[in-house]
Amino acid sequence: xxxxxxxxxxxxxxxxxxxxxxxxxxxxxxxxxxxxxxxxxxxxxxxxxxxxxxxxxxxxxxxxxxxxxxxxxxxxxxxxxxxxxxxxxxxxxxxxxxxxxxxxxxxxxxxxxxxxxxxxxxxxxxxxxxxxxxxxxxxxxxxxxxxxxxxxxxxxxxxxxxxxxxxxxxxxxxxxxxxxxxxxxxxxxxxxxxxxxxxxxxxxxxxxxxxxxxxxxxxxxxxxxxxxxxxxxxxxxxxxxxxxxxxxxxxxxxxxxxxxxxxxxxxxxxxxxxxxxxxxxxxxxxxxxxxxxxxxxxxxxxxxxxxxxxxxxxxxxxxxxxxxxxxxxxxxxxxxxxxxxxxxxxxxxxxxxxxxxxxxxxxxxxxxxxxxxxxxxxxxxxxxxxxxxxxxxxxxxx
Amino acid sequence: xxxxxxxxxxxxxxxxxxxxxxxxxxxxxxxxxxxxxxxxxxxxxxxxxxxxxxxxxxxxxxxxxxxxxxxxxxxxxxxxxxxxxxxxxxxxxxxxxxxxxxxxxxxxxxxxxxxxxxxxxxxxxxxxxxxxxxxxxxxxxxxxxxxxxxxxxxxxxxxxxxxxxxxxxxxxxxxxxxxxxxxxxxxxxxxxxxxxxxxxxxxxxxxxxxxxxxxxxxxxxxxxxxxxxxxxxxxxxxxxxxxxxxxx
Numbered sequence: 247x248x249x250x251x252x253x254x255x256x257x258x259x260x261x262x263x264x265x266x267x268x269x270x271x272x273x274x275x276x277x278x279x280x281x282x283x284x285x286x287x288x289x290x291x292x293x294x295x296x297x298x299x300x301x302x303x304x305x306x307x308x309x310x311x312x313x314x315x316x317x318x319x320x321x322x323x324x325x326x327x328x329x330x331x332x333x334x335x336x337x338x339x340x341x342x343x344x345x346x347x348x349x350x351x352x353x354x355x356x357x358x359x360x361x362x363x364x365x366x367x368x369x370x371x372x373x374x375x376x377x378x379x380x381x382x383x384x385x386x387x388x389x390x391x392x393x394x395x396x397x398x399x400x401x402x403x404x405x406x407x408x409x410x411x412x413x414x415x416x417x418x419x420x421x422x423x424x425x426x427x428x429x430x431x432x433x434x435x436x437x438x439x440x441x442x443x444x445x446x447x448x449x450x451x452x453x454x455x456x457x458x459x460x461x462x463x464x465x466x467x468x469x470x471x472x473x474x475x476x477x478x479x480x481x482x483x484x485x486x487x488x489x490x491x492x493x494x495x496x497x498x499x500x501x502x503x504x505x506x507x508x509x510x511x512x513x514x515x516x517x518x519x520x521x522x523x524x525x526x527x528x529x530x531x532x533x534x535x536x537x538x539x540x541x542x543x544x545x546x547x548x549x550x551x552x553x554x555x556x557x558x559x560x561x562x563x564x565x566x567x568x569x570x571x572x573x574x575x576x577x578x579x580x581x582x583x584x585x586x587x588x589x590x591x592x593x594x595x596x597x598x599x600x601x602x603x604x605x606x607x608x609x610x611x612x613x614x615x616x617x618x619x620x621x622x623x624x625x626x627x628x629x630x631x632x633x634x635x636x637x638x639x640x641x642x643x644x
Numbered sequence: 645x646x647x648x649x650x651x652x653x654x655x656x657x658x659x660x661x662x663x664x665x666x667x668x669x670x671x672x673x674x675x676x677x678x679x680x681x682x683x684x685x686x687x688x689x690x691x692x693x694x695x696x697x698x699x700x701x702x703x704x705x706x707x708x709x710x711x712x713x714x715x716x717x718x719x720x721x722x723x724x725x726x727x728x729x730x731x732x733x734x735x736x737x738x739x740x741x742x743x744x745x746x747x748x749x750x751x752x753x754x755x756x757x758x759x760x761x762x763x764x765x766x767x768x769x770x771x772x773x774x775x776x777x778x779x780x781x782x783x784x785x786x787x788x789x790x791x792x793x794x795x796x797x798x799x800x801x802x803x804x805x806x807x808x809x810x811x812x813x814x815x816x817x818x819x820x821x822x823x824x825x826x827x828x829x830x831x832x833x834x835x836x837x838x839x840x841x842x843x844x845x846x847x848x849x850x851x852x853x854x855x856x857x858x859x860x861x862x863x864x865x866x867x868x869x870x871x872x873x874x875x876x877x878x879x880x881x882x883x884x885x886x887x888x889x890x891x892x
Contacts, residue, residue: 338673339678339682341670342670342673342674342678342682343674343678343682343683362663362666367659370659371655374655397655397658397659397662398658399654399655399658400654401653401654401655405653406653406654406655409653409655409656410655413656
């Protein structure tokens, strides 16, 4: 009854002609949250790789935080999908009976590879020496948790630590293409839907990847600015400027690629162009033009350009970086929204548009989505308690 | 192999062991917990066929009915319900086939059952026989006039009110009560069989009403108008509804 009522309500908001099965959209806010979270994982990891592979020394203070952020978001990444599909307890069967021809099933393996062989291994080798030291210093539950996490390893000889460092570097080198694969996959799954002109584009994996890098770097920057002072440390301005400068370049690349995609679509001017331009100028105007492009991209770009040109004071810079970070998060979330929801708002007949009405409660509702967005931060806070990203002397020294 | 493990630092050995344990767990689950039909498509198909075959059979199929019943299928063969399976109305009959004397299939006798298909619904195809159950001989069971095995009425409806009861009742209380329907409408014989494809006529000329209602008409006690000036280009029934009391 409620479904019928909802359907009747939606059908009144349909513009033009639309097939009956297109009125109520199937991929909801949870499917918006999913690429947003995976994007943060890939982006945070790319930032971490700048330290280990490309030897950007200034970024060292963010390395461990970036890794923990990637892990915290990675652990939650499949949850929106599982809640959307229902029966999450059956998801392990995906690995037991692999379907090699299904792109969606392959995500399971990309995810597993990235979680087990990249993130967990890298964090293990990065923290192993410290975990042994900390477990010997602490007592009770924490001691045992750290012992288990270090796999009861005891060797902290120079030779062993050198081996750890070398391994971390090798894993990061493997991790970069893996991170590209992880989020490129998410773009691939949309880009390969031939029947949908809003999604079907070879640019999709690349657009997703760069927006992921942007959101990940911005997220680590925000977290660095919040968490370090909370733990009693001082923000390293050299590091922050460097992160912001990488963020600036990433936004420029991301913006150029999106503009390229846009011009390409306009020039191709396929039969879908009319309905897509109607979509962009009506239903997606706020989320695409205002939130994604103006507030999420051009405004932060302008602000960061101002910071680069004029030598502003530290405090002003911090404030502006923080605002930019927030705006970029908003912009990238809107990007995900515009791709996932936008792609379902127009009819395959190219003659009409529908509306998405978000539920508040319920499995596919706003509250669940909000909980899924908060959960990674809870996990991150536990991870930071257990595996501090900065040593005491680092906090005191900086 | 032993030498290789000895050369590896102890932490790497631990990691390798963890991965080996995980690999063994996956192997054990796949080998012993996941049922074989989930791993092999051919087996999956066979097992789903088996599962379907094991389900209890409810419907016997029309072939089973004709083995014992001669009369009804013979009538049904040439009627409009020829493409309808017996069990569509009589319900699942496998139990009756297994035990013909004790288990009898149902036969719907109430009006609402026929209405599933024959109640007026604008989405049904043109020409499909449809009625409004509230108007069409209310309270009378359908099967008193229609034999469900050959549902065409045994006699063509004698008067129009069989289907147009509402108009008939309204007309009975109007000034036109004594005028029969056929005075104004010509209904082709086929209209009674295909009411929606063959439609009766309506008066299409002003002069038709003028035969009684023109000033020059010889008829007495009937309201008359000057047809030359009244109503101009309109046909009379576009303003005056002829079936109701005042006719206006």
